[in-house]
Amino acid sequence: xxxxxxxxxxxxxxxxxxxxxxxxxxxxxxxxxxxxxxxxxxxxxxxxxxxxxxxxxxxxxxxxxxxxxxxxxxxxxxxxxxxxxxxxxxxxxxxxxxxxxxxxxxxxxxxxxxxxxxxxxxxxxxxxxxxxxxxxxxxxxxxxxxxxxxxxxxxxxxxxxxxxxxxxxxxxxxxxxxxxxxxxxxxxxxxxxxxxxxxxxxxxxxxxxxxxxxxxxxxxxxxxxxxxxxxxxxxxxxxxxxxxxxxxxxxxxxxxxxxxxxxxxxxxxxxxxxxxxxxxxxxxxxxxxxxxxxxxxxxxxxxxxxxxxxxxxxxxxxxxxxxxxxxxxxxxxxxxxxxxxxxxxxxxxxxxxxxx
Amino acid sequence: xxxxxxxxxxxxxxxxxxxxxxxxxxxxxxxxxxxxxxxxxxxxxxxxxxxxxxxxxxxxxxxxxxxxxxxxxxxxxxxxxxxxxxxxxxxxxxxxxxxxxxxxxxxxxxxxxxxxxxxxxxxxxxxxxxxxxxxxxxxxxxxxxxxxxxxxxxxxxxxxxxxxxxxxxxxxxxxxxxxxxxxxxxxxxxxxxxxxxxxxxxxxxxxxxxxxxxxxxxxxxxxxxxxxxxxxxxxxxxxxxxxxxxxxxxxxxxxxxxxxxxxxxxxxxxxxxxxxxxxxxxxxxxxxxxxxxxxxxxxxxxxxxxxxxxxxxxxxxxxxxxxxxxxxxxxxxxxxxxxxxxxxxxxxxxxxxxxx
Ligand SMILES: CC(C)[C@H](C(=O)O)[C@@H](O)C(=O)O
Ligand SMILES: CC(C)[C@H](C(=O)O)[C@@H](O)C(=O)O
Numbered sequence: 001x002x003x004x005x006x007x008x009x010x011x012x013x014x015x016x017x018x019x020x021x022x023x024x025x026x027x028x029x030x031x032x033x034x035x036x037x038x039x040x041x042x043x044x045x046x047x048x049x050x051x052x053x054x055x056x057x058x059x060x061x062x063x064x065x066x067x068x069x070x071x072x073x074x075x076x077x078x079x080x081x082x083x084x085x086x087x088x089x090x091x092x093x094x095x096x097x098x099x100x101x102x103x104x105x106x107x108x109x110x111x112x113x114x115x116x117x118x119x120x121x122x123x124x125x126x127x128x129x130x131x132x133x134x135x136x137x138x139x140x141x142x143x144x145x146x147x148x149x150x151x152x153x154x155x156x157x158x159x160x161x162x163x164x165x166x167x168x169x170x171x172x173x174x175x176x177x178x179x180x181x182x183x184x185x186x187x188x189x190x191x192x193x194x195x196x197x198x199x200x201x202x203x204x205x206x207x208x209x210x211x212x213x214x215x216x217x218x219x220x221x222x223x224x225x226x227x228x229x230x231x232x233x234x235x236x237x238x239x240x241x242x243x244x245x246x247x248x249x250x251x252x253x254x255x256x257x258x259x260x261x262x263x264x265x266x267x268x269x270x271x272x273x274x275x276x277x278x279x280x281x282x283x284x285x286x287x288x289x290x291x292x293x294x295x296x297x298x299x300x301x302x303x304x305x306x307x308x309x310x311x312x313x314x315x316x317x318x319x320x321x322x323x324x325x326x327x328x329x330x331x332x333x334x335x336x337x338x339x340x341x342x343x344x345x346x347x348x349x350x351x352x353x354x355x356x
Numbered sequence: 357x358x359x360x361x362x363x364x365x366x367x368x369x370x371x372x373x374x375x376x377x378x379x380x381x382x383x384x385x386x387x388x389x390x391x392x393x394x395x396x397x398x399x400x401x402x403x404x405x406x407x408x409x410x411x412x413x414x415x416x417x418x419x420x421x422x423x424x425x426x427x428x429x430x431x432x433x434x435x436x437x438x439x440x441x442x443x444x445x446x447x448x449x450x451x452x453x454x455x456x457x458x459x460x461x462x463x464x465x466x467x468x469x470x471x472x473x474x475x476x477x478x479x480x481x482x483x484x485x486x487x488x489x490x491x492x493x494x495x496x497x498x499x500x501x502x503x504x505x506x507x508x509x510x511x512x513x514x515x516x517x518x519x520x521x522x523x524x525x526x527x528x529x530x531x532x533x534x535x536x537x538x539x540x541x542x543x544x545x546x547x548x549x550x551x552x553x554x555x556x557x558x559x560x561x562x563x564x565x566x567x568x569x570x571x572x573x574x575x576x577x578x579x580x581x582x583x584x585x586x587x588x589x590x591x592x593x594x595x596x597x598x599x600x601x602x603x604x605x606x607x608x609x610x611x612x613x614x615x616x617x618x619x620x621x622x623x624x625x626x627x628x629x630x631x632x633x634x635x636x637x638x639x640x641x642x643x644x645x646x647x648x649x650x651x652x653x654x655x656x657x658x659x660x661x662x663x664x665x666x667x668x669x670x671x672x673x674x675x676x677x678x679x680x681x682x683x684x685x686x687x688x689x690x691x692x693x694x695x696x697x698x699x700x701x702x703x704x705x706x707x708x709x710x711x712x
Contacts, residue, residue: 222606226615
């Protein structure tokens with residue numbers, strides 16, 4: 001089994017190194033190959049997603065991704081900026097199904113900005129469509145405004161769109177995920193305003209017929225943003241489009257106060273996937289050895305579960321992470337009095353030790 | 357001065373009645389005329405925004421709006437559903453500038469789901485563009501997918517767009533609002549993905565040149581959703597587009613835990629405006645006499661301030677509301693032990709008394 005390792009920028013290389021260390025002690029024989037991506041890709045060959053990196057990602061059975069982005073690339077024109085790499089990988093690999101759990105570990109209940117009774121035991125899963133919507137819709141650009149009171153001025157424009165098949169396949173992913181959990185799915189739309197999401201709602205409702213054991217409800221995106229703040233534990237699985245999912249999954253992650261703990265998976269139709277922490281490249285703390293590697297290590301666990309079909313190894317890693325938390329080890333982002341502050345590498349080593 | 361009174365559906369009539377009562381004791385001579393809107397408009401004349409209602413709103417100096425919507429209209433086709441009335445009013449009256457304060461009254465600090473230290477003293481203002489973006493962009497609809505892997509299938513689609521002048525005018529509103537507050541403005545975009553919002557960012561940056569006394573920063577919408585949960589007090593004024601503003605302003609309102617307290621203003625280029633509570637029509641509690649009328653009463657205060665140029669009367673109302681809170685009066689939505697539970701009408705009467 002071949003794993004493409006794409007560390008990226010900022011803290012990416014540090015945290016990915018810990019996940020690789022963990023993968024190496026599982027007693028499996030993975031072939032791992034590393035390639036530059038994001039700013040590192042740009043430095044290496046003038047493009048955030050170098051051809052060789054894309055080729056490696058395509059050939060591999062799974063991709064372990066760190067994070068991309070650094071302020072120093074902010075002045076590049078858009079197609080050359082680091083985040084284009086992640087958009088390019090999603091599109092080229094057909095990674096339409098993004099799974100983003102928002103889990104609050106009991107040991108970290110204090111990390112949340114929300115009251116403990118609102119978030120303790122939080123365990124929700126956001127299923128975000130990742131290759132459609134306004135992220136990729138054409139046409140888009142800046143043009144002369146064709147009509148209305150601003151006719152003749154410049155205007156920026158984009159196209160939101162979802163085809164029936166795109167909605168069906170992500171709905172199947174979400175219903176099946178709900179079947180393995182509490183069997184409740186909330187489809188988030190803006191059907192009261194957008195044609196795309198009235199269509200979305202209709203198709204999700206239709207797919208529901210195949211999953212009578214799952215309870216489906218529909219919620220407008222503005223209300224969903226409110227309910228995530230008001231009573232997040234009422235959700236089980238949320239499914240939504242690319243744009244709304246971008247916003248809601250980040251809000252949900254932040255509810256836990258410990259985004260340094262949250263992994264993610266982006267899957268294609270055959271369960272090949274890209275795995276990355278939900279947090280970003282944090283250039284401000286890069287190279288200091290203090291970043292939390294657990295989201296990346298847990299992303300490696302998701303990779304074992306979804307793409308490499310090694311459920312037991314996935315469980316082993318997840319249990320090892322729980323163990324180090326129970327031991328009181330904390331990187332600075334989740335540190336509180338009475339616990340033991342450790343660096344990136346110590347944390348990685350602790351997980352390795354807990355695996356033994 | 358003529359005020360159009362549009363109570364709407366659900367709790368709308370009850371809460372608007374209290375605001376009208378308050379307006380009537382100010383000692384001013386307002387001409388007030390009432391018309392049906394939303395579901396009530398549909399019942400009265402087959403359309404959520406009857407011609408006569410629109411005409412009245414156009415002629416008036418300001419519009420006081422309750423709320424629209426009820427489950428019983430969910431099965432109507434979209435153009436006939438209650439919320440089309442509010443979209444129609446915004447568009448026809450050119451109400452592009454939506455001001456949504458999110459304020460946490462000290463007396464209500466416990467109402468929030470967030471920890472007191474995170475939200476106590478919260479006072480942020482969201483400026484949402486209200487007549488552009490993907491809400492109104494053409495073309496939109498359901499069509500045959502013209503290209504790509506889903507070619508030939510049905511697809512839903514919408515157009516996001518912002519013309520230069522549309523961005524400039526809302527930016528001016530936001531910079532001027534910031535000048536009257538803490539002089540900090542955060543423009544929320546998704547410039548890393550959307551052409552519309554790269555353009556938005558460029559224009560806002562340009563308008564900034566006219567407001568050197570205001571500190572401007574730019575934030576991606578996903579990050580803004582996170583920061584609202586993590587450290588909402590760091591914001592002063594936020595400006596964003598119609599779609600992102602819909603989501604973020606509701607999230608911000610919910611941070612306070614007391615959305616029944618939050619007013620809003622929607623202004624045109626000449627400060628004519630529509631004023632409505634930030635909460636909805638709450639059909640589940642309609643007719644029970646328990647709805648909180650304070651958001652509507654505070655919306656009337658905003659109307660006096662922005663459209664009717666009666667600053668002092670606006671202050672009087674706001675102080676009266678503070679007084680009833682200090683007296684410990686609470687409707688059920690903000691009730692806690694040790695305070696006095698009152699109904700809609702009692703609360704309205706208490707404000708009237710506090711004004712004396
Ligand atoms: C970097 C950016 C393009 C990306 C997105 O918007 O999808 C990020 O926010 C994410 O959620 O992975
Ligand atoms: C009812 C709906 C069309 C409306 C909107 O999306 O603008 C509402 O959510 C609001 O924020 O006023």
